[in-house]
Amino acid sequence: MTSDDDRARARNIPRGRISRLGQFGRLAGSVAGGMLAEGARRLADGERPQLRDMLLTPANVGRIADRLSHLRGAAMKLGQIISMDAGDILPAELTQIMARLRDNGHHMPPAQLLKVLVQEWGPDWRKRFTHFDLSPVAAASIGQVHRAVARDGRALAIKVQYPGVRDSIDADVDNVATLLKMSGALPRGLDIAPLLAEAKLQLAEEADYQREGEQMSLFGRLLADMPEVVVPTLDPDLTTSCILAMTWLDGRPIETLETAPQADRDAAMQTLMRLVLRELFEFGVMQTDPNFANYRIQPATGRLVLLDFGAARPVDAATSEGYRALLRAGMAGDRDAVREAALAAGFLGSGVVNHHAEGVDRMIDVILGEMNRPGLFDFSDRRFVAALRDQGMEIAADTRAWHLPPTGVLFAQRKISGTALLAARLKARVDVRTLVAPWLEDRPLKAES
Numbered sequence: 001m002t003s004d005d006d007r008a009r010a011r012n013i014p015r016g017r018i019s020r021l022g023q024f025g026r027l028a029g030s031v032a033g034g035m036l037a038e039g040a041r042r043l044a045d046g047e048r049p050q051l052r053d054m055l056l057t058p059a060n061v062g063r064i065a066d067r068l069s070h071l072r073g074a075a076m077k078l079g080q081i082i083s084m085d086a087g088d089i090l091p092a093e094l095t096q097i098m099a100r101l102r103d104n105g106h107h108m109p110p111a112q113l114l115k116v117l118v119q120e121w122g123p124d125w126r127k128r129f130t131h132f133d134l135s136p137v138a139a140a141s142i143g144q145v146h147r148a149v150a151r152d153g154r155a156l157a158i159k160v161q162y163p164g165v166r167d168s169i170d171a172d173v174d175n176v177a178t179l180l181k182m183s184g185a186l187p188r189g190l191d192i193a194p195l196l197a198e199a200k201l202q203l204a205e206e207a208d209y210q211r212e213g214e215q216m217s218l219f220g221r222l223l224a225d226m227p228e229v230v231v232p233t234l235d236p237d238l239t240t241s242c243i244l245a246m247t248w249l250d251g252r253p254i255e256t257l258e259t260a261p262q263a264d265r266d267a268a269m270q271t272l273m274r275l276v277l278r279e280l281f282e283f284g285v286m287q288t289d290p291n292f293a294n295y296r297i298q299p300a301t302g303r304l305v306l307l308d309f310g311a312a313r314p315v316d317a318a319t320s321e322g323y324r325a326l327l328r329a330g331m332a333g334d335r336d337a338v339r340e341a342a343l344a345a346g347f348l349g350s351g352v353v354n355h356h357a358e359g360v361d362r363m364i365d366v367i368l369g370e371m372n373r374p375g376l377f378d379f380s381d382r383r384f385v386a387a388l389r390d391q392g393m394e395i396a397a398d399t400r401a402w403h404l405p406p407t408g409v410l411f412a413q414r415k416i417s418g419t420a421l422l423a424a425r426l427k428a429r430v431d432v433r434t435l436v437a438p439w440l441e442d443r444p445l446k447a448e449s
Contacts (some may be wrong), residue, residue: 082310106137108162112259120240127151127240132158140293141209142310147248155248156235159209166207173200193294198407202288206310209244215285215312216246228271229304251296251305257426268297269379269419269428271304273435276419280412281320281439287312289412290418292425311411319408322346328440330371331433335364349403356395363391370435379420380427 108116114133117125126132129148136144145159149157173196205211213234220231230249238245257265272295279286287294289311296305322345329337339360342348353360370377370384395401405413423430 159244161242212310215309254295265426352401376429379423
């Protein structure tokens, strides 16, 4: 059965390149109209309107969020990534757009869903199940998830990809990049072409559900010695490049821990941080999407359910050793060694150190002060973030300081930063120094194949 609420939230996903381009065209037209109206209002009030102020009005914020959520696919995925990675840096209005995308619940209407199921499983697909719920339990950027029961009684989660996602990746990435440039969030002249190319590659990998199934199985093996976490089991017979079938694992959103006892919040974040360290320094592979929806908690057992392995990617030795050198220097409280390690790993470019040495050293001193506090690190205390942001924005105003780290570092840092944001959300307290210490000695990566 499909409820009235389900029907209200179901929208056909534009699948053709032309139709998706038309969506961006309509967005541009409506935003431009809003800009003209806002500009006229400000002129009438005797103001000299700035482009950014006219673009990021509340009305335009709503238009952009709604259109990107309708497009789904790479357009929405990039919005989610940006809101996770740069929420403390982007203009507040743009952060609002991206945050709305994380919570938007539009999904395919049943007719469009059934067409995909027939295309992937054939006209007799219903014979594989005793039950298949056409109303999704979750709708994300690239696909939506349905509950089903197999003929043998297994409860399954079936992730179905939105039609046209793969074909639209390149155009969506380019269009979202244009949106960011218009917003003023990206410095003019910064060459983001390598990053866009990498984003297109990773999104194409995420759209391959057979690859995701292989990565999910790999993590299930790698984490077999961590009973505090659980990974779904792949059903290879039902999985295709556009459908991912796995065991259904009950769990609540990890954000529900916000009201849990401090010990439970601390334990969950300690487990996730152990996982990140093993990915970075032991496994040689990391699930680089820290979206909170990828973690769930089983209240009865306290186990963490890990979901969504489409963004799993190899960790190269240079990235792993770069972080090791940086952490080793940081734990020793050696400012000069931290600066040199950050340069060697590509976190910093030579331009910023040559022209803003004092500012860089002030930022390093803030980080060292936080890293070397004795005892538990309180992630709810984010006063230092403002100091880093203010100094960083001052440096970023100088075009000589612009620098993009290697893509391996960018994707690893995305996971690390997202994990820290979750710890802040849960107000967790963790003995980070004790967790990190065993990984400071040189050791080779040993990922399974």
